[in-house]
Amino acid sequence: MIQNIKTIITLLPCAGLLYIENKKLLLAFSSKKQCFYLPGGKIAIHETAATALCREVMEEMEVVINENDLEFYTHISAPAYGEIEGVIMEQDCFILSKKIYPKASAEVALLQYFSVEEYKSQTNRAPGAIMILEQLKKSGLIN
Numbered sequence: 834m835i836q837n838i839k840t841i842i843t844l845l846p847c848a849g850l851l852y853i854e855n856k857k858l859l860l861a862f863s864s865k866k867q868c869f870y871l872p873g874g875k876i877a878i879h880e881t882a883a884t885a886l887c888r889e890v891m892e893e894m895e896v897v898i899n900e901n902d903l904e905f906y907t908h909i910s911a912p913a914y915g916e917i918e919g920v921i922m923e924q925d926c927f928i929l930s931k932k933i934y935p936k937a938s939a940e941v942a943l944l945q946y947f948s949v950e951e952y953k954s955q956t957n958r959a960p961g962a963i964m965i966l967e968q969l970k971k972s973g974l975i976n
Contacts, residue, residue, distance in 0.1 A: 842921060846875065846923050847885075847922050848885045848889065849870075849924045851927060857951075859935065859945070860945060860946075860947055860962060861943070862941065862943040863942070864942040866914060866957075868957040868958070869947070869959070870959045871924070871965065872889065872890060872894055872941070873924070883927065884900065893937070902929055902931045904929075905926075906928045908924065908925050909961055909968075910923050911961035914960060924961055948970075949975065
């Protein structure tokens with residue numbers, strides 16, 4: 834007997850912040866998901882990716898940025914960490930070159946800078962974070 838199993842794919846539009854200091858990428862730790870990921874989050878229906886990112890950065894790190902501070906870097910697609918199987922994160926990633934002084938707030942418990950190898954040594958790793966870290970390393974932007 835052949836079973837026809839269909840996986841339902843759900844696309845989750847997101848925006849992620851790429852903030853680099855000393856050749857390391859800033860990541861935010863979610864207490865809820867017990868994992869470091871890019872600061873940012875879901876894009877609401879009425880928002881652009883850049884607008885959503887500005888809102889999320891304020892909520893998660895208490896930093897005010899505007900869309901003019903952001904430069905589009907890349908788009909990544911990856912399984913959404915901590916979500917049910919079949920949820921794919923579609924994330925527009927923006928580099929912020931303006932100096933900021935972020936502090937963890939809202940659902941973010943901790944902010945930390947990572948090289949690729951430092952992140953890969955974490956117990957829990959978000960597939961999207963690994964993808965972007967590797968791209969940034971290949972571009973020479975981080976270690």
